[in-house]
Amino acid sequence: MSFSPPPPPVFAGENYNIWAVKMKTYLQAHDLWNVLQNDAELPPLRANPTIAQIRQHNEDCAKKYKAMSCLQSGVSDVIFTRIMACDTPKEAWDKLKVEFQGSDKTRQINLRRDFENLRRKDSETIKQYADKIMATVNNIRLLGDDFSDQRVVEKVITTLPEKYE
Structure with a gap:
């Protein structure tokens, strides 16, 4: 049986805590939450990699962009302008948290x-x-x-x- 999650919840500037819980679950369902938590750069491929290693490296690289896409899709256009300059999903997530959750x-x-x-x-x-x-x-x-x-x-x-x- 396949599971097809709904589109990401959209944050328009209100109820940040509720959106954050829903978005975390959404990212976990897509196996992308680790990417957001571990903001480390991927090491480059070593010399003479196997095809399996190349595929795995490409998948790991793509996850960063998938997580960023989920975050960008999960905010309204007004909120998007605040995170559009962020380079990593963690940077975008942290920026939203600081701005809308406060201390x-x-x-x-x-x-x-x-x-x-x-x-x-x-x-x-x-x-x-x-x-x-x-x-x-x-x-x-x-x-x-x-x-x-x-x-x-x-x-x-x-x-x-x-x-x-």
């Missing part, structure tokens, strides 16, 4: 503050409120912060009105 530490602090300040509005259902909490928690977790389910439950319990006790 992980700063984002963690801001998201934790947002979490602490969340309160249920009278017009919100419990589900809407829980969804809002989980969206914030998932963004915190996307940044690699260990955020326990117990803390989430405590937040819900302590911020609901007394009538829900």
